[in-house]
Amino acid sequence: MVKPIIYLVSDSLGETAEKVIKSALLQFGDHHEYELVREPYVDGREKINHVLMTVARERAIVGYTLVDPELREYIYERSVELDIEAIDILGPMLDAMERMFKKKPRVKPGLNHQLDEAYFKRIEAIEFAVKYDDGRDPRGIEKADIVLVGISRTSKTPLSQYLALKSFKVANVPIVPEVDPPKELFSVDPSKCIGLKINSQKLNDIRKERLKALGLKPNANYATTTRIEQELEYFETLVERLGCPVIDVSYKAVEETANIILQLQMLN
Structure with missing residues (x-):
């Protein structure tokens, strides 16, 4: 038949x-x-x-x-x-x-197909943010749309994920005085980099809470004022050298900081 x-x-x-x-x-x-x-x-x-x-x-x-x-x-x-x-x-x-x-x-x-493309672009951005989170692979710096630079506990990872939902490929780089920043950071367009700074007292509170959550003593060197001031001073020196925009995230929600970053991207 x-x-x-x-x-x-x-x-x-x-x-x-x-x-x-x-x-x-x-x-x-x-x-x-x-x-x-x-x-x-x-x-x-x-x-x-x-x-x-x-x-x-x-x-x-x-x-x-x-x-x-x-x-x-x-x-x-x-x-x-x-x-x-x-x-x-x-x-x-x-x-x-x-x-x-x-x-x-x-x-x-073909509008439905275009929506599919937007969906897959967003998924690709999310996977990118995970792959290049916390400086795991410096090669991501050159491939990224946005590079977040900041010391520990300045919301680099949640910001990366939030911006990825907007289809931006984001790499983030932790800044530690004892570790030289990756050389790739100095070869990209400074407008792609965003420095995240924070008030020392606010950071002190955040780090103490983090230590408690991990079951550690809140007076560890990680959360001391001396250590935080040292990291912030090193951060200021670095972003001045990079010549990149800096956002104070001390009292900002992730969404608020992300909107500022998106506005900066629109100006570039």
Whole structure:
């Protein structure tokens, strides 16, 4: 027995039409009992005619997702003339939304695919932030859109993750007086680097709480005023050498600092 054929006509990739048709086919058994033929990027009457003539010859049916109302009308009229069973998958929803929103649709094919690209770009940025967190690999400095520079407990990691959700690739570099900063830090555009400074008393409180959370004594050298002042002095020397913008994160939420960084990026 010859398999029934269903043509999927789209002005983009045809993924939407395929998903809908396959969902419907499940109500009639395994979709492998049918043959699906995808016809992507159909953007004119000539292509529509070519497909419909084939559909008529093979006594198939056609499902279509076309955003252009003229093309939708044309494929409907030609299907009637050729006695073809044709299903407008997208049109009725677009028409209903046009009436509800009282505005015309953009009539731009492939927007769903563009959203997918945005999603994957965001995922890539998140993976980048994890890979190049806390100076694990200095090679990330040159690849990054933004490089965060700061001493311990200045919110470098949460900022990296927050900015990654905005699709920015972020590397962060911890600054420690006893460790030379990576040479890559001095070869990138200074406008890509953002120094994160903090009030010494605020940092002292944060570090003491961190030590408590780890079950350590709050008077460890890590949280002493002397040590913090030493780190902050070294940080100031470094960012002056880099010539990069500096943001005081002492009393700012991560979102607030991130918005300042995004504004700086827009100016570059």
